[in-house]
Amino acid sequence: MDPKRYLPILQWLPGYGRATLGSDLLAAVIVTIMLIPQSLAYAMLAGLPPEVGLYASIAPLVVYAVFGTSRTLAVGPVAVVSLMTAAAVGQLAPQGSPEYLGAALVLALMSGLILTLMGAARLGFLANFLSHPVISGFITATGLIIAAGQLKHVLGVEAAGHNLVELGASLATSLGGVNAPTLVIGVGVLAFLYAARRWLKGGLVKLGVPARPADMLTKAAPILAVAMTTLATWWLGLDELGVAVVGEVPAGLPPLTLPGFDSGLWSQLFVAALLISVIGFVESVSVGQTLAAKRRQRIDPDQELVGLGTSNIAASFTGGMPVTGGFARSVVNFDAGAETPAAGAFTAVGIAAAALLLTPLIAYLPIATLAATIIVAVLSLVDIAAIKRTWAYSRCDAAAMLATILVTLGHGVESGILAGVTLSLALHLYYTSRPHSAVVGRVPGTEHFRNVQRHAVETDERLAILRVDESLYFANARYLEDTVMALATRQPSLEHIVLACQAVNVIDASALESLEVINARLKDAGVTMHLAEVKGPVMDRLYNTDFCRELTGQVYLSTYDAWQTLHGDGGERGTVCGKSVDRPASA
Amino acid sequence: MDPKRYLPILQWLPGYGRATLGSDLLAAVIVTIMLIPQSLAYAMLAGLPPEVGLYASIAPLVVYAVFGTSRTLAVGPVAVVSLMTAAAVGQLAPQGSPEYLGAALVLALMSGLILTLMGAARLGFLANFLSHPVISGFITATGLIIAAGQLKHVLGVEAAGHNLVELGASLATSLGGVNAPTLVIGVGVLAFLYAARRWLKGGLVKLGVPARPADMLTKAAPILAVAMTTLATWWLGLDELGVAVVGEVPAGLPPLTLPGFDSGLWSQLFVAALLISVIGFVESVSVGQTLAAKRRQRIDPDQELVGLGTSNIAASFTGGMPVTGGFARSVVNFDAGAETPAAGAFTAVGIAAAALLLTPLIAYLPIATLAATIIVAVLSLVDIAAIKRTWAYSRCDAAAMLATILVTLGHGVESGILAGVTLSLALHLYYTSRPHSAVVGRVPGTEHFRNVQRHAVETDERLAILRVDESLYFANARYLEDTVMALATRQPSLEHIVLACQAVNVIDASALESLEVINARLKDAGVTMHLAEVKGPVMDRLYNTDFCRELTGQVYLSTYDAWQTLHGDGGERGTVCGKSVDRPASA
DSSP: OOHHHHOTHHHHSTTOOHHHHHHHHHHHHHHHHHHHHHHHHHHHHTTSOHHHHHHTTTHHHHHHHHHOOOSSOOEEOOHHHHHHHHHHHHTTSOTTSHHHHHHHHHHHHHHHHHHHHHHHTTOGGGGGGSOHHHHHHHHHHHHHHHHHHHHHHHHTOOOOOSSHHHHHHHHHHTGGGOOHHHHHHHHHHHHHHHHIIIIIHHHHHHTTOOHHHHHHHHHTHHHHHHHHHHHHHHHHTGGGGTOOBOOOOOOSSOOOOOOOOOHHHHHHHHHHHHHHHHHHHHHHHHHHHHHHHHTTOOOOHHHHHHHHHHHHHHHHHTTOOOOEEOHHHHHHHHHTTOOSTHHHHHHHHHHHHHHHHTGGGGGGOBHHHHHHHHHHHHHTTOOHHHHHHHHHHOHHHHHHHHHHHHHHHHHOHHHHHHHHHHHHHHHHHHHHTSOOEEEEEEOTTSSOEEETTTBOEEEBTTEEEEEEOSOBOHHHHHHHHHHHHHHHHHOTTOOEEEEEOTTOOOBOHHHHHHHHHHHHHHHHTTOEEEEESOOHHHHHHHTTSHHHHHOSSOEESSHHHHHHHHHHTTOOOOEEESSBSSOOSOO | OOHHHHOTHHHHSTTOOHHHHHHHHHHHHHHHHHHHHHHHHHHHHTTSOHHHHHHTTTHHHHHHHHHOOOSSOOEEOOHHHHHHHHHHHHTTSOTTSHHHHHHHHHHHHHHHHHHHHHHHTTOGGGGGGSOHHHHHHHHHHHHHHHHHHHHHHHHTOOOOOSSHHHHHHHHHHTGGGOOHHHHHHHHHHHHHHHHIIIIIHHHHHHTTOOHHHHHHHHHTHHHHHHHHHHHHHHHHTGGGGTOOBOOOOOOSSOOOOOOOOOHHHHHHHHHHHHHHHHHHHHHHHHHHHHHHHHTTOOOOHHHHHHHHHHHHHHHHHTTOOOOEEOHHHHHHHHHTTOOSTHHHHHHHHHHHHHHHHTGGGGGGOBHHHHHHHHHHHHHTTOOHHHHHHHHHHOHHHHHHHHHHHHHHHHHOHHHHHHHHHHHHHHHHHHHHTSOOEEEEEEOTTSSOEEETTTBOEEEBTTEEEEEEOSOBOHHHHHHHHHHHHHHHHHOTTOOEEEEEOTTOOOBOHHHHHHHHHHHHHHHHTTOEEEEESOOHHHHHHHTTSHHHHHOSSOEESSHHHHHHHHHHTTSOOOEEESSBSSOOSOO
16 A cells, blocks of 8 residues: 555655745635635635635645645635536525525535545446436536526526526516625626636737736736725725625634534435535546646546545535636646645645635625626636537437426426436437347358448358447346347348457356357257357357356357358358459458 | 338238147147236236236237237236336325225336337337336345245235245234134145246156147146136135135126226326336337247337237226337247237137126135246346356446346336346446547558557557557547547657547447547647548548548548658657567457
């Protein structure tokens, strides 16, 4: 057991030097500036007090620096996980109640335990249940729900709902009560942030600012919006005109909290915790891998589970909420030059300082400003073009994606993700349950065998060679039975069937039983069954099985051996069939 | 649309002649004699009055003759489905109540609708979710539960429970009240039936009876046991000594019944109906296919769904219960010479005659006799050797099998089957999420490429050729990312990576995205990515994708083309590595 594997901090801390320190510190300052408004906003999105977002950006970052394998991943509250938190906890307790806060802590703890256990049991592969189209559809749908949900803060009205239908209906009935100053702030910040995204960097570059600092300044636009609108609200007394503000935020370091151990609550939150864990992990690991690849570094997905899991456990004991690696801030961290996870630990120090010193200043921060920040952030995740692209490439993947989007929008996040996973699994099984196979014949004069329907090849009416193009397992075992028996029924002169197995990597117990059944049925029908080109590991397992003992025919090393033995012994020379004669062998 | 496909009766009825009629009539008589005690016993097993078993063996058989595709399948109540019926209905109503009877009718109707709709939508592939080890484990476990559940009737005591633990505890507490005459009948019938199975056929053959009639007589042993114990009970007045008897059974044809349409009941029974449908279908279709193959006939699984579905619908409107194709009686039907489904229709006439005329005679039939019949029948389904065989062949399949057995025994039939399906799917995804791939090198002097770890091959430190041995889809897309990036990280001199795709039949949208990611990451790392041996249909879909436009390298027709271009241009001639030098190419 290599301690460096389980404590990745040992890989970089011993060689930590002054140059690295400088890069990491600079990155930490920039990420801190970006993370302050984000963590306030995402806490609000989760229905939690703003300081919870700050708390969730302190201890988890330090813990991730110890256990995480990405050098540049920036951990903390993220939009999608915050929405999932709100959806899960909102069903159990009213917002603002101590039970709501407690349930969020339990959710972070359960998610942390699930991730850590998955990592310890090396179950990272479970994330593979989520196909790309399902994830992409889910992110798009949650982006739309989040944006719609924040509209009420921009308009200064009341509305509620966990899916687009509920939200839309609720917003429509309350449009009469729009608060004008709130609307001005909200729309103003939205316009400012969009303008900054589109033109600020280009403008700064034109003014002679180098590209990287210009980029960094653009990323700092949200903090500028926060500062300006807070100042304006305080100066003009806008809160007395009905502009909702964050209000008093307690100053201080994160409290020590003990999540509850109520078994009823735990079982109610289990599915949500599992989904939050998997979604958070998939998003985080894909960001981490993308950034690592740019520097030819590596991520260990199973250790990443431990890194994210311990971070969430840390969050649950320090008044936080579920966290994971965020896309935008990790890219900023990377671009700003972070070289080791120490940058994350320094960011934690920055956020801790903010929690101690800056909280009195944000009492006048308008909620509409935070809502506008969220809207701009999540709408950049909405990828409508991906639907078109996926549709063009594969109807099947597009169906899974659309199901995810529609169910998420219409029924909520948990149903949406479960519908997508179920449908993509069912479609996958549907397709692999009909594996590709081809009756092949001999390319005249060679030892090569090709599909009789595509090529001009020699065949023999007493002999059929079936090339199986997939591993054989329970989902396609019965289809193989059908295919072989159809062949035997169609060709009454048949005496031998050869299964050419060059593409068969595995034969599971179901497929083995199907092969036994096929062998027995062919025997009843007077046809001998042979195998050819069976791979070494597959053959090793077939020895000593009933199938091997009862096989009516032989196992040939190559298809050509089978052909020579079964066709060559004085029979007719076969017939030439197939469509094209000019190009006998290519595909 | 071919009417013969949707009404298989049109395939054989027009040519029906006198010779076929004779064979079918003989088979029908033999199956009727076998089916009478079976249908009474399986109705009792399902917790229903005995006549329901007879009713379920009339209309469904006629309907199957019209819509079914097997020539010899004998439809009716079967043990496993009866147990599942009892488990599902028993949770909703007390045995003997009108609600219990009504729920059984609803279950038959729902199961019929599910099967018919699956057939119409050609969803027969869904049965592939059930792997052989899961089915085999499930049948073994239900056999044990059924046998344990019938013990109380053999002992003449009261006991209840839906799993082995409950049943065992219940039996243990009631052993004091064993009824001696019941025990004598029960154990006597058990001994007689076992003796008949083991020695009767051999004995008859020794006495000069030909093998086939001897076999038929052996199969008729249950009806002999029924007749003898009924007679003995009536003669000796055993019912007054505490021997439980069937009691008055109404004589007459099946009543017309209308299943209820209570939406609450329907949703409570849905999962049970789905599982009964799938289990019944899988068992039935595998019997049907085995028998069909013996005569080189074919079964159309999708039309079989319709055949079984309409049979169940017929059962629900004629006072019946869920039915499917039974193993033992179908074999008897086949062996007795049935040639068309008309034999099933004639059997229905036989059972109808029994329902009209024989019911007064079975009032004194001891329940213990029926219980003994069931025990002998289901214990022949218990296959402990299969566990050992599966364990020896594949730990993974054995795990799914054991999970199914243990959860079924300990928690009930529905949980058992769901646990087995979930585990086998998860294990399958686990294994396919780590697809086999190999870095290959050139067999010196040839155009062949082999695994560098197994063969003495030429390689090039600037070029890595990765042969991918599986289709690429969501479950293994991320693993491919890991594999390729590990290769790039491990070999810093690398300039080109070639993915050799001869075994890739499909690239789904997730895998396409992973290929894009791999291409982008390799580009960041200064490595060019190429493809080779991409199959025609796969390449067709790759054209016009972003991946194809952004691919940093080329697509080569063959691995050798890639090798010549990337290695041949004046570089070093490569090194010879690998373990064995004597046998360069075989696997």
